[in-house]
Amino acid sequence: MKQLNIFMPLVAGLTTLSFNAIALDVRAELDRDSRLYTLSWHAEKPVSIVASGELNSSTSIVVGEQLGNTIKTIEWQAPKQDRYTFTFTEQDGEQAVTRSRLLNLEGGRNFRDLGGYETREGKTVKWGKLYRSGALHNLKAQDYALLEELAIQTVVDFRGNSERDNEQTQWQAGDINHMTWDYQLEFDGAAFKEMIMAGRVSEQDMEHAMASMYPGLLNQQKPHYKAMFAELASNDTPLLFHCTAGKDRTGVAAALILHALGVEKEVIMADYVLSEQILRPEDLMGKQDASKEQDPAMAMFARLPKPAIGALMGTRESYLNAAFDEMIAQSGSIDAFIREELGVSDAQIQQLKTNLLY
Known part of the structure; x- marks a missing residue:
């Protein structure tokens, strides 16, 4: 059954990150x-709201009609799993269209659409062209039914060999160009272990350790980011890029793409930190099962204080x-880095903007 609840939120509690920057400002979020x-x-x-899904785009669902003309929020329970587009129409006919950034996938891990962000030039990143995610191994049949409608043509997998072996992707949403690389992720587990064994497990210590890891992560991923940009510039079809958690390697990749498109740094940062609001420790560590032996590294991390785990799993x-x-x-x-280290020419940047902005 559909559920519709209407309430008035505090204006100070609203964020403008997902709003369309026109007179009619709208936002959609999925819990x-x-x-x-x-x-x-x-x-x-007053506005009216209509929802239309990817699986049955010919059918529209009226979410609400002639709803209040001040800032309002409603909660809506979709009748079935789908990717919904919401059209808001003001009484005078002005319209705004938006989607939820998080996709409604039962087995998804931090699976998001990068569309809807505005650039410094007043353009907007197209919905349905760029997706970011964590590992895809838990996707269900109904998830793939939805993904097939999104027509993703390229999947860029930043994971190393052992990661891909441990959580294998079994893609079932059409033929894809599956980009992977023969490498092992360089992770200084000894440094983390030494910190934990020495008792330095505060949130601040873990934040420092994670930040210290990012320059090395960036450098190891350079050839992968370079290949991703080349694919984006040469192909105007939907692309998904992901790693294991969908927050570190994927987060840097998303930041690079959005920067190249001209999105402001504060918006890029907001997209990056959004992963911490979506992911939970059990998404990566798994739920404890007394009958199974836990991975030693995950067992070590699981013994950390909650603030330290939050910093480890956070963004x-x-x-x-x-x-x-x-x-x-x-x-x-950053612009020079993209040009010089990732080999993205000015002509390719313009092609990216042509392909991904409107």
Whole structure:
């Protein structure tokens, strides 16, 4: 059954990150647990809201009609799993269209659409062209039914060999160009183990350790980021890039793409830290099962205090800033890093903007 709840939120509690920057401001968010959509808007006149899905785009669902003309929020329970587009229409006919950033996938891990972000030039990143995610091994049949409608043509997998072996992707949403690399992730587990054994397990210590890891992560992923940009510039079809958690290697990749498209740094950072709001420790560590032997590294991390686990599994601004600082140290600016270290020409940047912005 569909559920519709209407309430008035505090204006100070709203974020403009997902709003369309026009007179009719709208936002759609999906709660990963309840599968409730929260729809928000700011309009001068009453609005009506219609939802349409990817699986049955010919059918529209009226979510609400002639709803209040001040900032309002409603909660809506979708009748079935789908990727919904929400059209808000003001009384005078003005319209705004938006989607939830998080996809409604039962087996998804931090699976998000990068569409809807505005650039400094007043353009907008197209919905349905760029997706970011964590590992795909838990996707269900109904998830793949939805993904097939998204027509993803390329999957860029930043994971190393052992990661791909441990959580194998069994793609079932059409033929794809599956980009992988023969390498092992360089991770200084000894440094983390030494820190934990020495008792330095505060949230601040873990934040410092994570930020210190990002320059090395950036450098190891350079050839992979370079190949991803080349694919984006040469192909105007939907692309998904992912790693294991969908937050570190994937987070830097998303930041690089959004920067190349001209998105402001504060918006890029907001997209990066969003992973911490979506992911939970059990998504990566798994739920404890007394009958099974736990991975030693995960067992070690599981014994950390909760604030330290939060920093380990999180996406703090200092982490991405450490990657940005490394880019600037190497090339003088992020733009120069993209050109010189990732081999993306000015012509390719323009092609990216043509392909991915409207």
